[in-house]
Amino acid sequence: MKHKFPSIDASNIIYNPTFEDLRRFSEELEQATEYGSPNYVSEIRSRSSSKTKNNIDDEFDSDDETHIFNAVERVFSEPFVCIDRKMGSHPRLSFTCRLFVPKKYARIALSWATLLEPSNGEDPDLCTVHIPDWEETRIRIFPEDGVTYVLGSDYTGEAKKSFLRMFMYYAKQRNGLGLHAGTKQVCINTKVGERRVGQIFMGLSATGKTTLTCHGFGLTGAENANLVQDDVCALFPDGLVAGSEGGGLYIKTIGLSKEDQPEIYDATISDDAVLENVAVGKSGDVDFYDGNLTDNGRASILRSDLPNAADSIDLEEAHQIFFITRNPLMPPVAKLTEEEAAAAFMLGESIETSAGDPTKAGEPIRVVGTNPFIIGSKGEEGNRFLELIKQAEVECFIINTGKVGNVDSRSVEIEHSVAILREIAKGDIEWKRDDKIGLSIPLYVNGMDIKEFYPPDYFEDYSGILGSLKEERKEYLSKFSKLAENLTETSLSM
Numbered sequence: 001m002k003h004k005f006p007s008i009d010a011s012n013i014i015y016n017p018t019f020e021d022l023r024r025f026s027e028e029l030e031q032a033t034e035y036g037s038p039n040y041v042s043e044i045r046s047r048s049s050s051k052t053k054n055n056i057d058d059e060f061d062s063d064d065e066t067h068i069f070n071a072v073e074r075v076f077s078e079p080f081v082c083i084d085r086k087m088g089s090h091p092r093l094s095f096t097c098r099l100f101v102p103k104k105y106a107r108i109a110l111s112w113a114t115l116l117e118p119s120n121g122e123d124p125d126l127c128t129v130h131i132p133d134w135e136e137t138r139i140r141i142f143p144e145d146g147v148t149y150v151l152g153s154d155y156t157g158e159a160k161k162s163f164l165r166m167f168m169y170y171a172k173q174r175n176g177l178g179l180h181a182g183t184k185q186v187c188i189n190t191k192v193g194e195r196r197v198g199q200i201f202m203g204l205s206a207t208g209k210t211t212l213t214c215h216g217f218g219l220t221g222a223e224n225a226n227l228v229q230d231d232v233c234a235l236f237p238d239g240l241v242a243g244s245e246g247g248g249l250y251i252k253t254i255g256l257s258k259e260d261q262p263e264i265y266d267a268t269i270s271d272d273a274v275l276e277n278v279a280v281g282k283s284g285d286v287d288f289y290d291g292n293l294t295d296n297g298r299a300s301i302l303r304s305d306l307p308n309a310a311d312s313i314d315l316e317e318a319h320q321i322f323f324i325t326r327n328p329l330m331p332p333v334a335k336l337t338e339e340e341a342a343a344a345f346m347l348g349e350s351i352e353t354s355a356g357d358p359t360k361a362g363e364p365i366r367v368v369g370t371n372p373f374i375i376g377s378k379g380e381e382g383n384r385f386l387e388l389i390k391q392a393e394v395e396c397f398i399i400n401t402g403k404v405g406n407v408d409s410r411s412v413e414i415e416h417s418v419a420i421l422r423e424i425a426k427g428d429i430e431w432k433r434d435d436k437i438g439l440s441i442p443l444y445v446n447g448m449d450i451k452e453f454y455p456p457d458y459f460e461d462y463s464g465i466l467g468s469l470k471e472e473r474k475e476y477l478s479k480f481s482k483l484a485e486n487l488t489e490t491s492l493s494m
Helices: 019-025 062-075 103-115 156-173 209-214 262-268 338-347 378-392 414-426 462-477 485-493
Strands: 013-015 030-032 038-040 052-054 080-090 093-102 126-131 138-142 147-151 177-179 181-190 193-202 224-229 233-235 241-243 248-252 274-276 298-302 320-325 333-336 349-351 364-366 395-400 431-434 439-442
Touching (some): 038 103, 062 138, 103 248, 103 274, 103 298, 156 233, 156 298, 177 378, 181 209, 193 414, 209 224, 209 414, 224 241, 333 338, 378 485
Parallel strands (some): 052 138, 126 147, 193 320
Antiparallel strands (some): 181 224
């Protein structure tokens, strides 16, 4: 069945209303904050991953077709808003996106439209029909047609990811690879002069990806660390990293503080922000530490409110990739060979977060590419990643943003991660292969005592635990039929 985009000619369709109109349409759902921004509380507060299918990896039944047919019919039977926005700015990978949502749920369109820039009136390349008050939750994706149906969820993140999922799918069709990753450009002085470094951060939501991508690294003057892209991008063989969202960022708010995340904090308390599932008192006071509603509170914030946001969302050339983990067996940072990096990509070791499955938050998890939005063969995804980092000559690292050790553990704080990233950007770290860990680790890091974070010191039987983990990794990777055999074996040395 070919899925065409619904027409916008119907009299019940409100086409491209202003942000002010979108807020007014949902005023009955709004909680006004002390900052003048709106907050909305949704019934569903995280992605419905178990109820999401695409017609490349999954089979649809007749019930799916019936639900989709009825959804399209509904678009023309009651007031809907239709918003067109631009995703991506580089000629290799840019799209006009069209979102349909019932007028009373215009808050979803408001939050989503904040993240992207206005279109120039082009016909849409991609379309999402998002109807929150459906009788059951079904999210159905037709990648080749560029159409997604989000039924039965009022979580804004579903609208956002419906388009970013397509962005990554089409990146593969155009000789690149979509990444669930943030990017930044670092300009820093070294012993031999100024150095410009493009960094990529790969990690699941709530592991520190946005924090590290947006952090200024404490650099001033001619030295700077600028946010390029926060959430989804695409790597190409020549090192180009094309960005997706040019308007804003969809950030996680639980525990947000001015001390640890000053740039993000200031943008979030702007009256331009759109908050979702954040604790707001009767007088409008906002509490970013209150997780009674959910630990997955969100805010759509503007790039223009971030002082260190780059002018472009495209990174001209990538030099370094960082896999973010919360594995307590891992040191604060380790340098990887190309094959180790591809194995790390496939393993995607992290912890479950409230953005994915709130019932399992904090539990160990493996997600290929730390990317829960892959369409198609995951094994081929890993092979392609290895091919690209070799072609682009990118250095790869694992960075632990959690704890080292189990009982008597040592937390890796933001200042530690920042010191590590700053020194790696300078190229000043000397690396040495560690036989116990099986990876290359720093001999010294200016700004922290790296020896205090040596994992074997925090476990009674580190080698035994790591040995068991290696066997688990090998078994896990063996399940990917199209993955190159050498990557399965490489994981044993990690």
